[in-house]
Structures are given as structure tokens and as C-alpha cells.
Amino acid sequence: MSLVPHKAKSSPAEYFAYLETIEGKAEYFDGEIVDLPKVSTNHSLITMNCGITIGRQLDDSNCAVFSPDLHVGLDISNAYVFPDLTIACGKLERRVQSQHCQVSTSDRGSFVALDH
Secondary structure (H helix, E strand, O other): OOOEEOOOOOOHHHHHHHHOOOOOOEEEEOOEEEEOOOOOHHHHHHHHHHHHHHHHHOOOOOEEEEOOOOEEEEHHHOEEEOOOOEEEEOOOEEEEEOOOEEEEEEOOEEEEEEOO
């Protein structure tokens, strides 16, 4: 499995426009757009098994596990990614909403849930 970076630096707006034109997924790292390969059956099985196992451990907590379909923006690194799993703890509150994203905060930090 290899990642395929694009050559030129791009703005977040160009990244979101690019996402509208592709069928798969791509991530954004400080101006660099990287196309993601399709995941294998084994990768998908491992991800779901991990999500179920972690989720069971979080049953009595204020944390939740989110699937790989959640598009996450990371404020501290100027990145937009599709993690295999995302765990968020605390009360989530909408902080900012734009055409493409909703930034949520918790008592443990912030993440951006993106809709595209």
C-alpha cells in the first residue's frame, strides 16, 4: 500500500474542491494532497475489530470511537485526514461550521468533523 502525493502545494480550498472530483479518499498535510489507496479486506477487518474492542472498553466513559469515514481536521498540524479510528472524549460542542467542516471541541482538545 503506497500513498501518492501530488506535486504542487495546494490550499485547503483546493483540497476540498479536489475531494469533490474523486471517488476515493485523499488527505491534506500542510499544502500537500495525498491520494489514499483502497483498503484491503484484512485492513478493514482489523480496523473494525479494533473499534469494537476499544469501544467496549469505553462503555462507561465519556469517550466515543468513530469509524474511518470520519474526516478529521487537525488544527495543530494543518492537516485533514481519514484516520482508521478516531477516539474523542468529553462533551463535544460545535465551535465553527463552514461549507466543508464542523470543528468540535472537547475537554481533551479539538477535532474537525468534515462533511464533503
